[in-house]
Amino acid sequence: MNQSQDKTHAPDAPEIGQPPGEVPHPRVIRTFVRRAGRTTLGQARAFETLGPQFLLPFQETAPDLAALFGREAPVILEIGFGMGEATAHIAGLMPEKSFLCCEVHEPGVGALLKRIGENALGNIRILQHDALEVVDQMLPLGSLAGIHIFFPDPWHKLRHNKRRLIQPPVVAKLAARLAPGAYLHCATDWEPYAHQMMTVLSAEPLLANTATDFAPRPAYRPLTKFENRGLRLGHGVWDLVFTRR
Numbered sequence: 001m002n003q004s005q006d007k008t009h010a011p012d013a014p015e016i017g018q019p020p021g022e023v024p025h026p027r028v029i030r031t032f033v034r035r036a037g038r039t040t041l042g043q044a045r046a047f048e049t050l051g052p053q054f055l056l057p058f059q060e061t062a063p064d065l066a067a068l069f070g071r072e073a074p075v076i077l078e079i080g081f082g083m084g085e086a087t088a089h090i091a092g093l094m095p096e097k098s099f100l101c102c103e104v105h106e107p108g109v110g111a112l113l114k115r116i117g118e119n120a121l122g123n124i125r126i127l128q129h130d131a132l133e134v135v136d137q138m139l140p141l142g143s144l145a146g147i148h149i150f151f152p153d154p155w156h157k158l159r160h161n162k163r164r165l166i167q168p169p170v171v172a173k174l175a176a177r178l179a180p181g182a183y184l185h186c187a188t189d190w191e192p193y194a195h196q197m198m199t200v201l202s203a204e205p206l207l208a209n210t211a212t213d214f215a216p217r218p219a220y221r222p223l224t225k226f227e228n229r230g231l232r233l234g235h236g237v238w239d240l241v242f243t244r245r
Contacts, residue, residue: 063138087099184243
């Protein structure tokens with residue numbers, strides 16, 4: 001799940017978990033691709049010094065979320081945070097909320113750990129694991145106050161659209177994890193994907209749009225370098241904010 005505006009869109013690549021061609025098993029479709037990237041020295045140090053406190057192991061049972069953060073607080077799930085720029089900004093703006101953040105890209109995880117240290121952020125925990133498995137196994141129904149999905153991989157080619165994260169079965173799972181009144185906030189810079197998101201989210205019976213169409217950018221979501229560059233080039237950005245009925 002390439003999900004953050006800090007990320008470049010993933011190129012075509014073999015599907016993660018795909019068996020060799022001669023093995024007669026169905027291919028595994030992933031909504032993300034593990035991108036190549038080098039972990040910097042600063043990121044590696046952050047893994048060593050901050051990883052034990054802020055990295056969580058994946059488990060197949062639901063943990064006590066309050067125990068994970070050391071306090072009772074509303075929990076926001078972020079799926080795919082890229083290099084963590086927006087995540088750290090939002091967590092700093094909302095110290096009263098706890099942020100459970102999923103990302104498979106190791107340099108991105110290291111970058112967010114580094115930002116945690118630089119900004120003394122205590123309200124973030126990171127799972128370096130497939131977010132859909134985290135949702136299925138670790139998050140009880142009605143347990144979340146919000147979900148952020150910023151700039152997921154648009155999978156531009158028509159034959160790859162099935163890999164997009166925002167699909168009806170996934171949205172149904174996410175909506176079920178929201179508490180009544182909690183929100184799901186998606187953003188994309190790819191217009192065809194924005195319209196697909198609108199169609200899928202609008203069709204989910206547990207969700208209601210907070211706007212008549214696309215939403216204004218909420219003040220808490222920052223404009224990152226990636227987004228500012230796109231806006232200068234004339235690219236649009238579309239936000240969608242829905243709430244659990």
